[in-house]
Amino acid sequence: MHFSRFPRVRLAHLPTPLEHMPRLSKELGVELWIKRDDCTGMSSGGNKTRKLEFLMAEAEAMGADMVMTQGATQSNHARQTAACAARMGIACHILLEDRTGYNNANYNENGNVLLDHLHGATTEKFPGGHDMVGEMNRAADAARAQGKAVYVIPGGGSNPTGALGYANCALELLGQVNERGLKVDRLVHATGSSGTQAGLVTGMAALNSGIPVLGIGTRAPRERQEQMVYDLAQRTAEKLGCPGVVSREDVVANTDYVGDGYGLPTQSGLEAISMFAELEGILLDPVYSAKGAAGLIDLARKGQFQDERVIFLHTGGSVGLFGYDFAFDHSSRRING
Numbered sequence: 447m448h449f450s451r452f453p454r455v456r457l458a459h460l461p462t463p464l465e466h467m468p469r470l471s472k473e474l475g476v477e478l479w480i481k482r483d484d485c486t487g488m489s490s491g492g493n494k495t496r497k498l499e500f501l502m503a504e505a506e507a508m509g510a511d512m513v514m515t516q517g518a519t520q521s522n523h524a525r526q527t528a529a530c531a532a533r534m535g536i537a538c539h540i541l542l543e544d545r546t547g548y549n550n551a552n553y554n555e556n557g558n559v560l561l562d563h564l565h566g567a568t569t570e571k572f573p574g575g576h577d578m579v580g581e582m583n584r585a586a587d588a589a590r591a592q593g594k595a596v597y598v599i600p601g602g603g604s605n606p607t608g609a610l611g612y613a614n615c616a617l618e619l620l621g622q623v624n625e626r627g628l629k630v631d632r633l634v635h636a637t638g639s640s641g642t643q644a645g646l647v648t649g650m651a652a653l654n655s656g657i658p659v660l661g662i663g664t665r666a667p668r669e670r671q672e673q674m675v676y677d678l679a680q681r682t683a684e685k686l687g688c689p690g691v692v693s694r695e696d697v698v699a700n701t702d703y704v705g706d707g708y709g710l711p712t713q714s715g716l717e718a719i720s721m722f723a724e725l726e727g728i729l730l731d732p733v734y735s736a737k738g739a740a741g742l743i744d745l746a747r748k749g750q751f752q753d754e755r756v757i758f759l760h761t762g763g764s765v766g767l768f769g770y771d772f773a774f775d776h777s778s779r780r781i782n783g
């Protein structure tokens with residue numbers, strides 16, 4: 447995999463650390479390591495920055511003076527896009543979809559939304575279920591009619607260009623485990639718009655790693671999630687020059703931890719947040735990484751990772767905690783006042 451063939455802007459702090467989690471390991475009865483993609487650097491980090499290294503390079507190559515993207519109100523992808531655009535001196539416009547219906551002020555103004563605006567991006571809000579792709583095309587056409595050179599980034603940065611960032615992550619991670627002499631049995635992470643898993647399975651297959659990847663769903667039902675990942679993985683493999691390297695069985699998603707829907711916190715996710723925070727000082731987010739960790743915790747407790755060395759890819763998102771503060775009851779920690 448010859449990544450230097452693709453245009454790339456260096457935006458992320460790489461390589462991200464690979465850290466052993468002794469206290470979580472003891473609690474869960476597996477040897478747990480975390481790949482710290484919550485530490486990619488830009489505007490508090492997260493998985494979208496790896497994708498944006500390749501996406502923003504395409505924007506730059508076409509002479510864009512504006513990028514446009516879309517996501518949920520508390521989109522980490524939107525925030526990282528806004529930060530990367532700021533660093534590159536490119537305007538950023540974000541279309542936000544209200545997928546939860548929360549009226550809460552922090553949800554609508556704090557967390558990722560606050561940072562979108564601090565980075566200078568403009569945002570536009572739409573109701574849940576709105577045709578966001580059509581809307582973004584219309585908005586891009588309108589900006590072009592005013593003379594802007596617009597580069598459109600799909601939700602989550604999930605297309606073959608963005609997924610290159612995670613094929614590259616597979617290469618980076620294999621380098622780290624080989625360097626340390628770690629035989630790894632499994633890689634687990636939260637999956638959503640599918641670019642992360644598609645890139646990882648493509649990279650892992652192209653490198654013949656033998657490491658299975660398990661995506662824990664945050665939105666779509668299993669069939670649809672796996673099909674989305676598989677389709678994108680195939681297109682990513684073609685782009686990388688290794689068409690057909692990913693087989694359908696390489697794509698596995700467990701969508702049992704979505705709960706009531708995208709962006710709606712679950713009890714098991716909130717427990718995962720407390721467990722990671724209290725045992726290892728690691729912050730998860732309620733929309734993605736907490737649901738991923740909830741799957742990891744539950745499957746470990748059911749004995750499905752018996753005697754395994756598991757890597758949890760931490761995809762970031764902790765800024766979202768400040769948009770979801772209402773989901774936490776931490777009053778018992780207050781001794782006074």
Ligand SMILES: *Cc1c(COP(=O)(O)O)cnc(C)c1O
Nearest residue numbers: 522638639640641642734761763
């Ligand atoms: C976007 C996101 C994911 C999911 O990654 P996809 O590539 O969209 O599947 C997981 N965790 C966090 C924190 C995210 O922001």
